Amino acid sequence: MKNLQCKLTRKRWLEIGVSALLFVLIIAWALVLEYTEPDREATAARKRFFAVARVTDILDDNAETQDWTEGRRIGQQYLEVEILNGPWKGETLEAINYLTIYTNVDAKIGTKIVVRLDLDDEGAPYIISIPNYNRAPVLLGLLAIFAALLLLIGRKKGLTALLGLVYTLACVWFIQVPMILRGAQPVVVTVVLVALTTAASLLFLNGFSRKTLCATLGCIGGVAVAGIFAALCGSISPLNGFNLPEAEELVLRASDRGLKISGLFVSGILIASLGAVMDVAMSISSACWELRELNPDLPRKALFRSGMNIGQDAMGTMANTLILAFAGSSLNTLLLFQIFDYPMIQIFNADSIAIEIIRGVAGTIGIILTVPLVALLSAEIMGPKKKA
Template sequence: MELKNFNNSYKNKAVYILTIILSIAFIAFGYKLNKVDFALQEYSQSYKAEVVSINDITEEKIEYEYEDLSSTTIRFTAKITNGELKGTTVNASQYMDEIVAVNPKMVEPKDMILISSLTARSGVGEEWTFLEYDRTMAMVWLVVSFLLLIIVFGRKKGVNTIISLVFTCLAVFMVFVPSILKGNNIYLSSIVVSFFIIFMSLLLLNGANKKTLCAIVGNLGGLFIAGILAFFISKVLNLTGIIDDDTMFLLMLNTEKPIDLLAILWGSIVIGSLGAVMDVSMSIASAMNELAENMYDKNFKSLLKSGLNIGQDAIGTMTNTLILAYIGSSLAVVLLLVANYGDKLLLFNLEMIVFEIIQAVIGSMGILFAVPITSLFAAYIYNMK
């Protein structure tokens, strides 16, 4: 028994180390393969600065079409806190125009902000101008707190969760996104990155065992169904892929080989539903593993029934989670469209709204199919002598 436990421990450590090495290799090779350079437009460099004092506040009227609108100028002194100009004190300006619906808060002493040397409003020379509030440290503390809480509550698995999260983000932003910008096949890139995330995450979190195998099979099955449905539904609904201004701008990035916008929509659905499908598959595989180890008289039928019952509970919560996540991410757009479109028939046939609906529905269908696939495979695997 002790020898068996030692072998299992050795095997899990070997798989863990190998998974990390292969993940680093995948990301490094993928980045090198897909790295693309664009002729970027030159921008004035921004600097971090601390507001030292407010020097002057003036207000003037500006003629705009048929009305006069006010413009407030706040002149202040700021001390640059980074870059080659660190320690330099400069005079800068913040403009708050009535023509803009929402202006940022008026700067105050000790505020941390971003400034840049831009063309003056008068058109003569340059002046230091307020760009944005510096939110870097607040975001860093928020992320660090989140990661610490994962470690506190998850302990060893919390550390592995952070490692898998880092690899997932690197795979998306260093492999998947560059591959699209380079003009590679988006369908293939989505599949490869999804496979990598599934295998890497589940192996790091649970090791190489039956439970992980069942979760992987269920995940791949649910994702395969979602991908097939997304492909055919986009054809049936005659989607073009142009759902907003951002997608139109994508066509201008590479005029020689334009980005396939329908493939972008497909990739969005697959990548977007990946996490939820993985969660359901792992939950069912883990619960059925506990049942199989503690069942006195286990058999395929009883294990399958238990898996489907567990899946029914997971379906309700995860489907709600997925749909609410999509609604929340596009709430401002939904409010704007509902408020301005009196023709509801046209509203619900706009490609922007249609895409949001099919993204949520097809992602949820991936969860639905992951339940029986995981349950069937787990019932077979756990019943093997």
């Protein structure tokens, strides 16, 4: 018993050590990327200043509600605002707030807003525009509620899931994005990122175990299948990163950064499908592990069949979730097609629709093929030992 406890303790310390190593690795990688970034010409956005301000007075307001604006007021406001942060904190400035159907920060006294400032010829600040409400407190509050619920209901598992999520987001922002901006191949970077974040997330959640190994290998395989299918479809279609909505703005910065835009299409699909594939892989692996614990002598064939049955149920719901997520992101486009009465041949062949179809189908195929892959891995790795 004592030896078992010692073994478990050593295993737990090894898990903690590997987890810490993964965090140190991403921090070191991010620091290297940050401090080796070559000097570049500042963009227009970097040359201007943004600050949070509070409306202290409304000097004039001619905005009115129109019948077609669904309650939005159109017009302009003349505001007096107090800057709440930055080098001009405490200063009171005046600003014209243009209310349009698209940009509509309808301010009242006490409203906190984000202002964009610049300097005049004498070095005094003035407000160029009011682009947004200050939504940071609301968003931070939502994140706090999410984290609290995760910890309250999940307890230890919730904490490890939260650590895995933080690690994944940090990898995307501090590793994937800077590497792609430096001219690295987006697909290669994303494949490495998927493998790293999958292993880290499942390790944080379950530690070293055959269950974790099966889920990790199955997830990486499923995402790889989704990426290969998307790449083949994109090549045949043809579609790539240049067909994405944001491509025009990226092209303007591609020449001085060496940015490779064509691979962004497949990279986006790899990242988008990772969560759903990981969910299915972990569900099957966990269920097979529980079956194996209840019946250590369960034959491999029976374990594989059980994994397939469990995976088929999860596959149906997760595939539906993924397809609906991609369909929801195209809702505005679908409405426009209906409004302008485009013929079906144009709708079906439009870049935006073709991209969403390939995204949804590729991700779903990744989920479908993850099921037999994880079931097979579970049967081989978790199955009973072969008798001599």
